[in-house]
Amino acid sequence: MSEETLPVQHEEGITMEEWMQQEDASPSTVRRGQRYRGVVTAVGEKDVWVSLGAKVDGRIPVEDLESLSEEERAAIQEGAEIPVYVVSFDSNGTPVLSYRQALEWQDWERAKEAMEKGEVLYLPIESVNRGGVVVRLGRLRGFVPASQILLDRKNAWGGNRPEQWTQDVRGQVLALKVIEADPERRRLILSERAAAREARDFLKSQLIEQLQVGDVLTGRVTRLTNFGAFVNLGLADGLVPIAEISWDHIRHPSDVLQEGQEVQVKVIGLDPERKRISLSIRQLQEDPWKVKAAQLRVGQLVRGTITRLERFGAFARIENGLEGLIHISEISHQRIEHPKEVLKEGEEVTLRVIRIEPERRRLGLSLKRVDSLAYADLDLQMALEEAQQEGDAEAAEDEAASQAEA
Numbered sequence: 001m002s003e004e005t006l007p008v009q010h011e012e013g014i015t016m017e018e019w020m021q022q023e024d025a026s027p028s029t030v031r032r033g034q035r036y037r038g039v040v041t042a043v044g045e046k047d048v049w050v051s052l053g054a055k056v057d058g059r060i061p062v063e064d065l066e067s068l069s070e071e072e073r074a075a076i077q078e079g080a081e082i083p084v085y086v087v088s089f090d091s092n093g094t095p096v097l098s099y100r101q102a103l104e105w106q107d108w109e110r111a112k113e114a115m116e117k118g119e120v121l122y123l124p125i126e127s128v129n130r131g132g133v134v135v136r137l138g139r140l141r142g143f144v145p146a147s148q149i150l151l152d153r154k155n156a157w158g159g160n161r162p163e164q165w166t167q168d169v170r171g172q173v174l175a176l177k178v179i180e181a182d183p184e185r186r187r188l189i190l191s192e193r194a195a196a197r198e199a200r201d202f203l204k205s206q207l208i209e210q211l212q213v214g215d216v217l218t219g220r221v222t223r224l225t226n227f228g229a230f231v232n233l234g235l236a237d238g239l240v241p242i243a244e245i246s247w248d249h250i251r252h253p254s255d256v257l258q259e260g261q262e263v264q265v266k267v268i269g270l271d272p273e274r275k276r277i278s279l280s281i282r283q284l285q286e287d288p289w290k291v292k293a294a295q296l297r298v299g300q301l302v303r304g305t306i307t308r309l310e311r312f313g314a315f316a317r318i319e320n321g322l323e324g325l326i327h328i329s330e331i332s333h334q335r336i337e338h339p340k341e342v343l344k345e346g347e348e349v350t351l352r353v354i355r356i357e358p359e360r361r362r363l364g365l366s367l368k369r370v371d372s373l374a375y376a377d378l379d380l381q382m383a384l385e386e387a388q389q390e391g392d393a394e395a396a397e398d399e400a401a402s403q404a405e406a
Helices: 016-020 070-074 099-117 151-157 193-210 288-293 373-405
Strands: 035-043 047-051 057-061 081-089 095-098 121-129 132-137 140-145 173-182 187-191 216-225 228-232 237-241 262-271 276-280 301-310 313-318 323-327 348-357 362-366
Touching: 057 081, 081 099, 095 099, 099 132, 099 140, 099 173, 132 173, 140 173, 151 193, 173 193, 187 193, 193 276, 216 237, 237 262, 313 348, 313 362, 323 348
Parallel strands: 057 095, 140 187, 237 276, 323 362
Antiparallel strands: 035 047, 035 081, 047 057, 081 095, 121 132, 121 173, 132 140, 173 187, 216 228, 216 262, 228 237, 262 276, 301 313, 301 348, 313 323, 348 362
């Protein structure tokens, strides 16, 4: 510990409240290790004189004030009431006092009270050593062992041990609980893991402040649920809803993801109040539906496989991989109560495209219009176009073969 955290040897059993209520000192009652609230009577070049009572004055050597902050020094004025600690007695029997140690004792009281109440403290990192990090609590320096730091944070820093950390962590604020406060042994130990829930909320709040909608990040899948996938972003997790995982219909995130997998995600929503981060994987990928739908035209004949039967119609996957709906009214010229009266899952059929809605990613198909005369001209035109394309392809192949022979 530094000089500013010298041992405070204090009187056993005295509390802050008892200290505040102490009666004025008298020459016979002042003892080394006692604390008082005294009144500054004079500020000199070498000493600050403090009245401890009607008959007792003590002095604070100017050296005791050197490590104080400007704000703390400003409190040393004639007439000001300040806490003091009795360090010793000089050759004249005058009490030698310390303002600095009295302030430090107050910090120990604060640390012990925080430990007893389970209070969460938000403290900045002052330095790093081979065992963990040092934080500042008032005038005290506390130690957070690496084993008491959250795994998510250590991963974000670069490793489980301080020598693996790739970033300067000084100044970062941790949410901590005091797990040991022993002023006699100069031990102030804190834990982020003990404040895990509060710490995670704090981490997420910090991350949300740093992010913007539209940011693209790399994360790792930590958990898969029925409603989506949680992805760790270093300091906290975000959620990829199941609808934002893939452009294709999936029944469960495990259809395309696995825990531990590294993925790129886009930030699509931030909710500071509820501490939620919404992410998307599919928005970083080209929508295959629109690409494939551009190859189709209304009235075109396609081959499809029946994938699902519902009361309102049947779903079919066509040759290019898109899935469309055959409404029950488009299945048969005869009235039917359920698609299963005409179709069965896995059956291959010829269908006609009757509706394409790229924005809604919907494809309407018809079984009953396959032989419709209304599309006779279109069918003939498309057949000619296909024949022309096949002829052009054959001509290209012949030309390539001739060049190869030459």
